[in-house]
Amino acid sequence: xxxxxxxxxxxxxxxxxxxxxxxxxxxxxxxxxxxxxxxxxxxxxxxxxxxxxxxxxxxxxxxxxxxxxxxxxxxxxxxxxxxxxxxxxxxxxxxxxxxxxxxxxxxxxxxxxxxxxxxxxxxxxxxxxxxxxxxxxxxxxxxxxxxxxxxxxxxxxxxxxxxxxxxxxxxxxxxxxxxxxxxxxxxxxxxxxxxxxxxxxxxxxxxxxxxxxxxxxxxxxxxxxxxxxxxxxxxxxxxxxxxxxxxxxxxxxxxxxxxxxxxxxxxxxxxxxxxxxxxxxxxxxxxxxxxxxxxxxxxxxxxxxxxxxxxxxxxxxxxxxxxxxxxxxxxxxxxxxxxxxxxxxxxxxxxxxxxxxxxxxxxxxxxxxxxxxxxxxxxxxxxxxxxxxxxxxxxxxxxxxxxxxxxxxxxxxxxxxxxxxxxxxxxxxxxxxxxxxxxxxxxxxxxxxxxxxxxxxxxxxxxxxxxxxxxxxxxxxxxxxxxxxxxxxxxxxxxxxxxxxxxxxxxxxxxxxxxxxxxxxxxxxxxxxxxxxxxx
Numbered sequence: 001x002x003x004x005x006x007x008x009x010x011x012x013x014x015x016x017x018x019x020x021x022x023x024x025x026x027x028x029x030x031x032x033x034x035x036x037x038x039x040x041x042x043x044x045x046x047x048x049x050x051x052x053x054x055x056x057x058x059x060x061x062x063x064x065x066x067x068x069x070x071x072x073x074x075x076x077x078x079x080x081x082x083x084x085x086x087x088x089x090x091x092x093x094x095x096x097x098x099x100x101x102x103x104x105x106x107x108x109x110x111x112x113x114x115x116x117x118x119x120x121x122x123x124x125x126x127x128x129x130x131x132x133x134x135x136x137x138x139x140x141x142x143x144x145x146x147x148x149x150x151x152x153x154x155x156x157x158x159x160x161x162x163x164x165x166x167x168x169x170x171x172x173x174x175x176x177x178x179x180x181x182x183x184x185x186x187x188x189x190x191x192x193x194x195x196x197x198x199x200x201x202x203x204x205x206x207x208x209x210x211x212x213x214x215x216x217x218x219x220x221x222x223x224x225x226x227x228x229x230x231x232x233x234x235x236x237x238x239x240x241x242x243x244x245x246x247x248x249x250x251x252x253x254x255x256x257x258x259x260x261x262x263x264x265x266x267x268x269x270x271x272x273x274x275x276x277x278x279x280x281x282x283x284x285x286x287x288x289x290x291x292x293x294x295x296x297x298x299x300x301x302x303x304x305x306x307x308x309x310x311x312x313x314x315x316x317x318x319x320x321x322x323x324x325x326x327x328x329x330x331x332x333x334x335x336x337x338x339x340x341x342x343x344x345x346x347x348x349x350x351x352x353x354x355x356x357x358x359x360x361x362x363x364x365x366x367x368x369x370x371x372x373x374x375x376x377x378x379x380x381x382x383x384x385x386x387x388x389x390x391x392x393x394x395x396x397x398x399x400x401x402x403x404x405x406x407x408x409x410x411x412x413x414x415x416x417x418x419x420x421x422x423x424x425x426x427x428x429x430x431x432x433x434x435x436x437x438x439x440x441x442x443x444x445x446x447x448x449x450x451x452x453x454x455x456x457x458x459x460x461x462x463x464x465x466x467x468x469x470x471x472x473x474x475x476x477x478x479x480x481x482x483x484x485x486x487x488x489x490x491x492x493x494x495x496x497x498x499x500x501x502x503x504x505x506x507x508x509x510x511x512x513x514x515x516x517x518x519x520x521x522x523x524x525x526x527x528x529x530x531x532x533x534x535x536x
Contacts, residue, residue, distance in 0.1 A: 031048060031050075032045065032046040033047055035050070035056065039058040040059050040060065043063060054074055056077055057077060058078070059074070060080075061081065064083055066094070067098075079107075080104050081110065086110075088112070090114045091111050099119070100118045100122055101122075103124045104125060108128075109132065109133065113138055116138045116141065120143075121145075122147070124147055125145060126150065127149065130152060130154075132154055133154055134154055134155050136158070143170075145169060150171065152176070154176040154177075155176075156177070156193075158193075158195065160195070160200070161195065162196055162197070172250045172251075173250070173252070176255075177253060178255075181260050183264060184262075184263050185224065186225065186227055186264070187223070187225075189221055198251055202219075202220075204219050205233060206218065213226045214261065224261070227264060227265045227347045228261075228262065229344065233259060264347045266348065267299060267348040267350055268295060268350070268353050269303065270294060271292040272290070272336050274289045281359045282363075284364065286321065286323075287322075287323065287357070288320055289321070290303075291336050291338060299340050300341070301339045301342075302338075303337060303339060304319070304337050305318060305336050306335045306352075307332065307334050307335075309327060310330050311331070330358070332356065332358065338350055363434055363436070365432075365435060367430065369440045370384050371424065375447070375448050375449060376452065377415045377417055377420055378415065378451035379414065380413070381424065382411060383442065385428050385440075391432055392430050392435075394428055394430050395429045396429075397427045398426050400422050400424055417523075417524040417526075419448040420525045424444065424445045425442050428442075450527045451526040453521050455529070455531050456479060457477035458476050459474055460476070461516070461517060463506075465510070465515070466506060467508045468505065468507075469505070470505055471489075471506055472502065473517040475502070475521070482522055483523045485520065485522070486500070486519075486522065487517055487519060490514075490516050490518065491510060491513045504517070517533045
């Protein structure tokens with residue numbers, strides 16, 4: 001069923017169409033009027049020229065002139081409309097007085113009238129549409145009309161239509177009821193004011209409908225069950241007046257545009273979820289708050305959030321929140337406010353829903369691990385971790401080509417021959433109360449090269465330089481103990497044939513010559529190194 005005023009307008013249009021012939025082609029402009037064969041429309045006050053067209057039967061005066069005497073020169077005039085739709089300025093009483101003696105049958109007043117009493121004496125008036133006029137103030141005298149059959153009239157609470165039942169000509173009354181729009185919250189009971197009908201009894205609106213937004217709770221009382229921006233009362237009812245004879249007056253009641261109720265309520269999230277739900281989280285973890293259900297989901301446009309720590313605002317007003325160590329074991333409250341659609345914003349008030357979470361927030365290590373030192377066999381390497389919080393416990397594990405080296409669990413490591421041409425790395429594990437334990441592994445080193453043997457005490461020769469006596473070579477002292485030595489004796493800088501042992505028998509050929517020995521040290525994983533003994 002369409003809205004009430006639309007229904008009233010449609011009924012009025014139908015009756016007007018029945019009373020007026022179909023529109024014809026316009027033929028001439030006269031003053032502020034367009035004169036047609038069957039209908040004339042005037043949009044200004046200059047209507048004096050109409051007197052030349054006595055055949056006019058239907059006239060639409062969009063502006064009410066102060067002088068309507070020219071209408072007396074239109075004997076065929078049967079239908080008249082006064083004013084413009086939506087006019088609030090009343091039709092002047094003098095204008096209506098000038099109509100009293102005219103033979104108009106169909107009269108529509110688009111603007112309210114302050115006094116309709118003069119219309120009761122119109123000799124042929126059968127249809128009167130004064131929907132914008134308050135019956136209580138201006139319409140009571142219409143019961144005295146001897147010709148009026150159809151009446152459209154308005155009014156508000158306390159209007160009493162019972163005297164219309166005294167009319168001897170009325171057949172139909174359409175009453176447009178107006179009252180101040182009540183504003184109620186969902187769940188509340190409210191009362192609709194009423195009026196007295198043709199039978200003198202208070203009209204029962206409990207038979208009306210409220211678009212499923214309210215339900216009857218008694219005579220003219222209702223309970224709001226759903227918020228509604230504009231819930232109109234709709235009603236169509238016919239009654240038989242209490243009077244003698246076999247004549248009846250049909251009555252239709254419509255509720256005007258202003259006569260509606262607005263049921264208000266709050267729009268909120270009925271369930272809010274924060275994820276992740278773990279009670280332990282790490283610093284930097286993002287929390288996401290979102291409403292999972294609403295009390296009026298059809299009116300939801302979106303939602304917003306604000307975060308509080310132990311009741312104090314954090315300044316974060318988005319639905320994501322980044323945890324810090326300051327949040328650890330504190331009450332975090334997120335207020336989620338649902339925003340209503342534009343059409344619902346006037347009757348649903350946003351109310352924030354609070355959801356509380358509590359986390360143990362663990363801090364994070366941010367150190368980096370690297371290996372320093374010379375990547376050669378025998379050279380000490382060190383695991384560097386950079387700055388870590390005081391009290392941090394560290395453990396180490398050295399690895400060769402990604403595999404753990406047995407026993408290598410200190411901050412330093414000296415490569416052995418096994419590490420030659422292999423790559424080393426170290427994993428450092430850090431732990432501390434309030435922190436997430438972390439293990440980080442350094443990048444692999446370059447391939448481990450051969451170590452360098454360094455002489456600490458040069459080789460020496462002992463024994464007598466006499467023919468037949470034996471000279472012995474002492475191998476010297478080295479930075480790392482060689483696995484073996486090789487010897488070569490020299491005479492005046494030339495290698496002595498077959499003299500390649502640690503001892504040498506002095507011969508007659510050696511007298512007066514420079515004798516020395518070259519010692520070559522060999523060790524696995526190291527580059528061999530040769531040094532000469534001191535000269536004897």
